[in-house]
Amino acid sequence: MNSKHWLVLLPIVAILATLGLGVAAIPLAQPAVVVNIAGAFLPSPTATATETATPTLTPTPTDTPTPTPTLTPPFTPTPTRPLTPMITRDPTQRVVRVPILMYHYLSVPPPDADKYRLDLSVTPANFDAQMEYLAIEGYHPVRISDLAEFLANGKPLPPKPIAITFDDGYLDNYQNAFPILKKYNFTATFFLATQFIDERRTGYMNWNQVEELAIERMEIGAHTLNHIELKDKSRAAQASEIVGSKLMIEARIGTPVRSFNYPSGKYDSLSIDILRSAGYLAAVTTDPQGTRQSVDAPYELQRIRVRGAFSLNDFAYWLKYFSTNGNK
Ligand SMILES: [Zn+2]
Numbered sequence: 001m002n003s004k005h006w007l008v009l010l011p012i013v014a015i016l017a018t019l020g021l022g023v024a025a026i027p028l029a030q031p032a033v034v035v036n037i038a039g040a041f042l043p044s045p046t047a048t049a050t051e052t053a054t055p056t057l058t059p060t061p062t063d064t065p066t067p068t069p070t071l072t073p074p075f076t077p078t079p080t081r082p083l084t085p086m087i088t089r090d091p092t093q094r095v096v097r098v099p100i101l102m103y104h105y106l107s108v109p110p111p112d113a114d115k116y117r118l119d120l121s122v123t124p125a126n127f128d129a130q131m132e133y134l135a136i137e138g139y140h141p142v143r144i145s146d147l148a149e150f151l152a153n154g155k156p157l158p159p160k161p162i163a164i165t166f167d168d169g170y171l172d173n174y175q176n177a178f179p180i181l182k183k184y185n186f187t188a189t190f191f192l193a194t195q196f197i198d199e200r201r202t203g204y205m206n207w208n209q210v211e212e213l214a215i216e217r218m219e220i221g222a223h224t225l226n227h228i229e230l231k232d233k234s235r236a237a238q239a240s241e242i243v244g245s246k247l248m249i250e251a252r253i254g255t256p257v258r259s260f261n262y263p264s265g266k267y268d269s270l271s272i273d274i275l276r277s278a279g280y281l282a283a284v285t286t287d288p289q290g291t292r293q294s295v296d297a298p299y300e301l302q303r304i305r306v307r308g309a310f311s312l313n314d315f316a317y318w319l320k321y322f323s324t325n326g327n328k
Pocket residue numbers: 167168223227262263264
């Protein structure tokens with residue numbers, strides 16, 4: 001078992017334990033032993049093990065794979081920092097108007113495209129014009145997790161915040177949207193159905209491209225493993241999709257996944273319970289459209305659908321419309 005296995009297994013064990021799936025007892029016992037060994041050298045039971053750790057806890061960097069499981073993981077132990085950092089929530093009841101734009105395909109649709117594909121496809125030229133409009137109008141794009149932190153504890157947002165989101169992980173997002181976003185120095189959030197990436201499906205990004213987005217400060221969010229509708233599914237089925245996709249992305253990009261997107265916009269109260277337990281901060285919906293974001297509903301953030309047929313005037317009209325009207 002090498003360091004990569006530890007990195008992947010520890011969060012799986014921790015999150016499954018959080019969800020009460022009851023399979024974590026044996027693996028969790030191993031890190032617990034490390035703490036007890038360190039504690040044995042302390043004069044009192046005060047839990048300051050990280051400050052007084054003996055040299056046995058010091059990681060010994062080595063490229064040689066350890067043939068047997070060891071009590072000292074070969075990566076720098078940071079026991080005081082959870083894998084998905086918890087954020088504080090203060091009692092302020094924040095409600096804010098922040099538009100979240102929803103995109104799918106970012107390309108000229110193929111000649112045989114049906115009406116659905118046409119509706120879901122925004123051309124690069126139109127997208128560029130829309131981003132230019134946002135820049136001229138003084139909007140500042142933020143990630144979905146930035147909005148979630150503002151709602152929870154008031155972490156400041158820039159003036160005129162807006163979020164740009166992409167559903168499903170299409171290759172044209174990387175090829176066409178990404179360069180335009182960089183041109184305007186805009187960030188965005190990309191939601192992946194991870195099984196499509198794993199299977200190297202035609203028309204979807206690969207993991208190297210996803211990693212490049214993450215390195216360039218784009219947020220990577222989860223959109224389940226298999227793009228299944230969650231509503232009315234069992235707890236086990238929903239947990240597998242919600243937690244599994246989070247872990248798959250984290251194992252690749254190395255940072256916590258905090259935002260989720262319901263396939264087809266379908267979810268129930270169980271979905272929200274599992275999202276909260278799994279450490280997600282927020283989730284975006286598709287219906288009803290709107291811009292009213294509330295700390296009471298961080299797993300039901302409202303979005304605006306950018307349709308393929310939108311002219312720039314339509315785009316500006318609906319952005320303005322939902323920024324003041326729409327669902328309360
Ligand atoms: Zn989708």
